[in-house]
Amino acid sequence: MASDSANLPGGKITFLLFLALVNFSFTIGIHNDNFSEELYVKPFSSGHVMFHFQFTTVWNVSIDKPESFQHYHLFPKSLGDVLTTYKVKELHLSQTQGLWKHEKWGYPPEDAPPGDELWVWFQPHSGVDQTWADLVNALSGLFCASLNFMDSKSTVQPRWSFRPAGLASEFYSADSRFVRYSTLPREVVCTENLTPWKKLLPCGSKIGLASLLNSVKIYDGFYHSLGVHVRSVCQDTQCLTPATELKQTLTVVYDPTTNKNGKQDWSFQSMFDRTLQSQCPLADTRKIYVDVTTQETFPKFSLSPVPDFVLNQKRSGEERKIAVYQIGNHLFASSLNLKAMYEEKLTFSNSSLPPVYANRFVTGYGLERGGVTCMIYNTMSSNTTVIFMETVPWFLRVYFSSLRIENDGKEIKPYKINFIPAKDRANPYQMELVFRLFANSVTKITYSFERAFLKWTEYPPDANHGFYVSSAVVSTVLPVASQYTATSQSVSLLEESFSDSSSSFFLRLHTETLLVSLPTPDFSMPYNVICLACTVVAIAFGSLHNLTTRDFTASDPSKRKGLVAKLKSFFKKEKESPENKLDSKEEETPSQKDKDNSKSEEKDSKEKDGNSET
C-alpha cells in the first residue's frame, strides 16, 4: 500500500499528500507482518514420502498486549480474537490421524500424537481453569473439533514436559500454574478440520501451496497431522521487542510404492491429484525443499523440474542435501508438477534408527487388572536425560507403588517424580518422571492399574470398543541432529533451520495411544436392576417391620378363613346391603379396598400357617 501511494501520478498534490500521509500512518499499523509458505518433501527409505507444509505468519505485535491486536492484515482475526479474549500467551494445537513411525521415518517436523492435542500457556491471571474451559469451547467451534471435551478429566498441568516454546521469562516458564495440557486420543480428524484450518491462511486454499491440499487425497495418506502453533518470538536479533508467530503446519505421509509397480515415484499430480498453478502473492517466502541426501545412494532418483539450486547443509555434523525450488521460477510456462522418478524398485532395507524413540503397550489379560509398559530406546553412544510424561484417565487406577523404571534388569531411580493421583470423575493421573537413559540401551517403564467400574451412562455408545489412553510424551535434548527435521526454536522458517551449528536439539516425541477395554454392565436392564435390588431391600424391610410391630398371639386355626371363604363372606355382605347399589361409584371404591384387604389377609394367613408349623 505504501508503494502504491508513492506511485500515484501528480496533480491534486495537497490532497494526495494528505492521502499518502494517512496511508503511511496506516502502513505502520498494517504492514508490520509477513507471511511465508514452505513445503518440505522428504522420501524415506521405507518407501514412504513425507510432505510437510508450513505456513508462517509473523506479526510484529506483542501477544501480551491485547490492545495491539487491532488492525489485522495477514494474521487471522478469528484466531487473534480468541487469543486475546482468553489471555493466551502460547498455543499449540495438533490434530492427527495415524501414528508417526519413528523407527522408520525418523523425527517429524512437528511431533504429534494420534487424535487431538492442545497445550496452552496463559498470561498470568487467576482463574486459569475457567479460562481454559472457555478457550477450549471457543477453539472447538473454530476448528470444528471436539476440543470442548477437554475438561478437568483429561487436563493436566505438566511441570517439566511442556515449557514455553517461544519467548518467556525464566520465572514464568517455571510456573506450571499457567499451562494446561490435554489430549483427545479418540478424536477422528477429517475434512471438517482441514477446512477451518485452511481458512486461517491469508491466501485461503485457492492459490499458493495450500491449493495442493486436496482433502480427498490427503485423507488417503498413511499419516496426516494438522498443526496450529502460536508463540512469541523476537522481532530481530537484538530481541528487544517481541513479535507473535503463527505457524500452521500440515504433515502428510504417503506410500507411493503401493501403486507404482513398487517404485517410490511421486509427483504432485499423483499425490495430490493437482499441480501447483499459482503462488500466494502475500507471501514473502515461497519455497519448496526436497531432501535429496539419499539421491545418489540406492535407490537413485531424479527430480523434475531441475531444482533452482541444491544446498549442502550441515546440521550439527549431519550432512544434508536440500534441493530448493523458488515457486515463482516454475510457474511461467506451465503449472508446477514436481516429480521424483526412481530408477529401481524399492527394496526394503534396515533404516538407521533415530537416537531416541519409544514404544508403549498394554499388558495383562482379563478386565480386572492390567499394566502399561513403555520401552524407551537410546541408540546413541552417550547417556541422555529424558522427561517421561503420562496422563492416564481416572478409570484406570494406576498404582504408584507398582511404578518401575528398569534398564537391563537394573532398577533406575528417577531424579525427579511428579505424580498426581486421579480423583474419580474429576481429574486424571499425571505422571512426570525425569531419569537417565544409558548409552545404547533400552529402558523399560512399567506400572500396573486396576480397571474401575463405570456407571452405565459413562460408557460411550460403543462401550465394548474400549477406552483410549493418550500418548505418553518423552522430552529430551539431543546432542546430535540425526534424523531431526523440526524448525529450530530460535527461528521461524524451515529454510533457516537446515543449517544449524548448535549442539542441543530439543526433542519431544509421542508414543502410541492405548486402547483399554473396561468391564461393562448390561445396558439393557436398568429397570430390572432397580426392581430386583429394591425387592431385596423390601424383603428385609417387610420382615423386620412385621417382626418388630406385631406380637405373638394364640388363635384358633379353625376360625381362620381361606381366600374362598373370605370372598364368599364378602359377596354375602354385598347382597345383604342393597342400599349400596344406589351409588355405584361409591360402591366400587370400598369393594376394591375390601378385595385388597382380603388379599393381604390371605398373605397373613399364609404366614401364620408357616408360623404354626414350628
Place this chain on the structure above:
Amino acid sequence: MVLPTAISFVCGVILRLALFRSSLPDWLSTKTEVVTPLTSWGRAMEGLALHREGISPYSGDIFHESPLMLKILGFISRFSPNTINLIFVLLDIIQGMILLRIANTFGRHMLLRQATSVKNYHPDAKKNLLRKEDLMDLQFYVTVAFSFNPYSIATCLARSTAVFNNIILLLALYQMLKGNSFLSAVFVALAAYISMYPIILCVPVAVHYFLMSRKGGMHYTDPTAVVSYLQILGVTFVSLAIMLLFSMLFVGSWEFIPSTYGFILGVPDLTPNLGLFWYFFTEMFEHFRTFFICVFQINVVIYTIPLAIRLREHPTFLFYMLLYTIGIFKSYPGYGDVGLMFALLPLWKHVYQYMRNTFVTVCMFLVCTVFAPIQYYLWIYAGSANANFYFAISLAFSTAQILMATDLLFGFLKREFYLHNGDKHKLPDGTDAQIILDS
C-alpha cells in the same frame, strides 16, 4: 470342654498358617467378595507408598482408610511379607481370644439376666430356660465357628483390613457384656471412626447401660433413663470428635473426611461385591441417583429404631442384630462382616430350635459362596457371562443374609413369647391354639 476348645483354636491357627503357604492368599486378595475398596491390602499399600513419597494418600481415589489406620498399616508394612502374614494370623488369634472371652461373659450375663427375670416367666417355660452346662459349651462352639469359618479365614488370608474393624467391634461387645459401658462406647466410637456405620451401635450400649443401673420398674422414657442414654451418646460422640481432631492434626487437613466417610456415603466406587449397592448404582438413572443413595443409606440405619424398641430388654441381641444389618446393607460389604456374623452366631444357640428356614438359608450361603467367584471369572476373564450373572449371586447372597437375620429375630421373639406365656396354648374348647404374629 476346655480341651476341644483349645484343640479347635490351635487347629484354626495352624489352618491359617498352612494356607498362607499356598497360593490362596494371592487369589483371595483380588476377590471382590473378600476385599472391598475400603479394606483391600493392596490399596492400603498404595496409600502408604504415596504417603512416603510426600503425596497425600487422600488426594487420590485408591486409599480410603482413616488416618489412624494409615499409621497402624504404616507400622505393619515395615515388616517382611512373611511377618505381615504372621501379624494377620496374630490378629485372628486376638479376635479368637476376644470371642472366647465374649462367649464366657455372655454365658454368665445370660444366666444373670435369666435369674432376674425368671419370676415373670410362665411356669411351663421351665424347660426352655438356659442351663449352665449349655452355656459352658458356648466357648467351644464360638471357637469352632471362628476357627473354621471360611469367611473369616478368607478375610485373614486376603489380609483385609476389615479385621481391625472386627476386633474393635468385638471389644465393644465384650466391654458391654462386662458392664464397662463407657469403655464400650469408646470402642463403638473407634469402630465408627474406622467404618462409620457402627455409630448406631451406641444405641444398644446406651440401653444396656440404662438396664444395668435401672432400679425397680423405671420406664424407658423416664428422665433418669434419658440422662443415662445421653451419657453414653456423649461419650461416643466426644471420643469420636477427639479421634477426628487428632486425625486432622496428624494428616494436616480435613481432606480425609470426603475420602473416607464421603466415599462410604456417596458410593462412587462401583466395584462388584456381594452387597446391593454396586449394580444398583451402576444402572441408576442419573437424576434419581442422589435420592436412591439417601434411601439406601437410610435403609442401613433405619432398623435401629424399631429393633431398639422391640429388643429394649435385650441390648446384647440388639447389638448383634444391628451388626448384622450393617453387614448386609453397608455400601461396601465384604466377607469380613459375614465372618463376624457367623463367629457370633453360636451365642444364640438356644434360639436355633425356633428358626424356620435354616436349611434353605444355609444352602443359599453355600451356593452363593461357590458361585460368586465362578460368575465373576466368567464375566471378567472368560467373557462368556455378563454382569447380571454376578448380580444374581450378590442378590441371592443378600437375601440369604436377610433371611438368616429375620429368622433369628423371629426365633428370638418366639422364644421370648414361650418364656412368658408357656408353650402349651389351648383354646377354650380344648383344641391346640396356633401361635401367630398379630397386630
